[in-house]
Amino acid sequence: MKTQLFKARDMKTAMNLVNNEFGEKAIILSTKKNNGVVEVEASDNDDIIESHKKQLEEKKNFSNVFNKELNQSVEQKVKKKDNISYLGKKTSQNDLQKSDNTKILEKIQKQLDSLKEEMNNMILTDQSGISDELSYYTPIKLRQEKFLPAIVNKLNYSYIGKNLEEGRVSFFRELSKKLASDDFSRLLNTQNIFIFGNSGSGKSTLSAKIASFLSDKKSLKNINFIDVTNSNTGSSDILRSYSRVLGFPVKDYNFFNFNNPVSPDVVNIFDFSGDINFGVQKIKEIKNSFPSFNFCSILTLPSGSNSEMIDGLTNKVSEIRPMIAITKLDECWVGAEEFSSLAINNARIGIVTGTKVLIDSIIEANENSLTKYMKENFKGV
Numbered sequence: 328m329k330t331q332l333f334k335a336r337d338m339k340t341a342m343n344l345v346n347n348e349f350g351e352k353a354i355i356l357s358t359k360k361n362n363g364v365v366e367v368e369a370s371d372n373d374d375i376i377e378s379h380k381k382q383l384e385e386k387k388n389f390s391n392v393f394n395k396e397l398n399q400s401v402e403q404k405v406k407k408k409d410n411i412s413y414l415g416k417k418t419s420q421n422d423l424q425k426s427d428n429t430k431i432l433e434k435i436q437k438q439l440d441s442l443k444e445e446m447n448n449m450i451l452t453d454q455s456g457i458s459d460e461l462s463y464y465t466p467i468k469l470r471q472e473k474f475l476p477a478i479v480n481k482l483n484y485s486y487i488g489k490n491l492e493e494g495r496v497s498f499f500r501e502l503s504k505k506l507a508s509d510d511f512s513r514l515l516n517t518q519n520i521f522i523f524g525n526s527g528s529g530k531s532t533l534s535a536k537i538a539s540f541l542s543d544k545k546s547l548k549n550i551n552f553i554d555v556t557n558s559n560t561g562s563s564d565i566l567r568s569y570s571r572v573l574g575f576p577v578k579d580y581n582f583f584n585f586n587n588p589v590s591p592d593v594v595n596i597f598d599f600s601g602d603i604n605f606g607v608q609k610i611k612e613i614k615n616s617f618p619s620f621n622f623c624s625i626l627t628l629p630s631g632s633n634s635e636m637i638d639g640l641t642n643k644v645s646e647i648r649p650m651i652a653i654t655k656l657d658e659c660w661v662g663a664e665e666f667s668s669l670a671i672n673n674a675r676i677g678i679v680t681g682t683k684v685l686i687d688s689i690i691e692a693n694e695n696s697l698t699k700y701m702k703e704n705f706k707g708v
Contacts, residue, residue, distance in 0.1 A: 330356070330370035341367040465494035472705050475667035478502065496702060502666060503697035508675035510623065510650040511691045515544060517623040518589045523599035523606025524627030529654035533627055534598045535569035539685045541594055553597040555580040555609055563600050585617040607643055624649035625678065631659030634668040641672035653692070656681020660704060
């Protein structure tokens with residue numbers, strides 16, 4: 328006879344492990360979720376089982392005492408006053424009709440019964456250890472799936488009055504509406520595209536994918552890569568490799584003339600190498616120096632970014648207001664925390680991409696595609 332901690336990716340699997348090990352005699356001591364892993368502590372030790380039963384009985388006794396005291400307190404308050412104001416008319420308690428007292432007490436009793444029922448269904452535990460028995464409650468389920476409380480509360484109108492599954496899907500759709508950018512169409516209409524982000528976030532690869540996309544969709548032949556580098560990073564070897572594969576030239580930013588109008592059949596894709604600070608600085612310089620120069624800006628955000636990183640990035644680019652491109656989906660998925668943080672910061676996703684293949688490798692992030700992604704990847708805990 329022993330006590331053992333079982334770990335699994337979901338509650339059902341964990342309970343199967345418990346049953347296989349201990350059989351029907353097993354008693355569950357605790358459940359919680361730790362870093363995406365469900366942990367169930369169970370035992371078949373007779374002493375522990377007996378002790379656990381006593382604790383449950385004590386909790387039940389406490390609940391009974393609490394309910395009894397609550398009922399007595401309400402009844403005493405009703406009896407306590409000599410005079411009661413009822414419907415704006417003041418009368419003595421002796422003059423109140425017995426039926427009126429009965430109605431008031433019945434109404435209070437119904438409220439108490441409702442409160443008791445809610446309390447009986449509550450489990451007081453840390454957020455990560457919420458029992459699966461509460462999964463029907465949509466906001467708790469969304470919290471289990473790691474959506475941040477701020478966005479769950481903000482979009483509560485989407486799931487109130489709906490059952491669990493309808494509520495979750497409705498929440499996904501409302502969140503997708505908030506996240507989806509309407510700038511994707513600008514890729515087909517703009518002649519200057521700025522791509523910037525942190526080092527290693529996939530800027531050069533996205534530049535090549537967009538060039539391939541535009542070449543295919545618009546049959547463009549005159550696409551230029553503009554290599555925007557600083558003295559510390561030097562030119563981008565990755566961009567030059569893609570240039571040779573696609574057959575589009577790489578041009579030096581220092582020789583680009585922002586005053587000359589761009590020919591209608593030409594598209595310039597600016598790849599800002601280095602970190603986010605360099606990209607933001609250069610874009611602000613261009614905006615201030617050439618206010619009439621039109622461009623579409625895209626911030627590369629690799630999947631797997633945490634909320635702190637997203638908060639920092641969105642704060643730095645708030646003046647530029649770029650479209651977000653989620654990159655590297657082949658390496659890591661986009662979690663509920665990321666979607667929540669982006670929505671809280673009013674960021675808009677326009678592109679998702681997750682493969683090193685250049686052709687047909689970018690997807691428009693609209694309401695339907697984002698909702699579909701959430702439905703397929705957030706299937707409950």
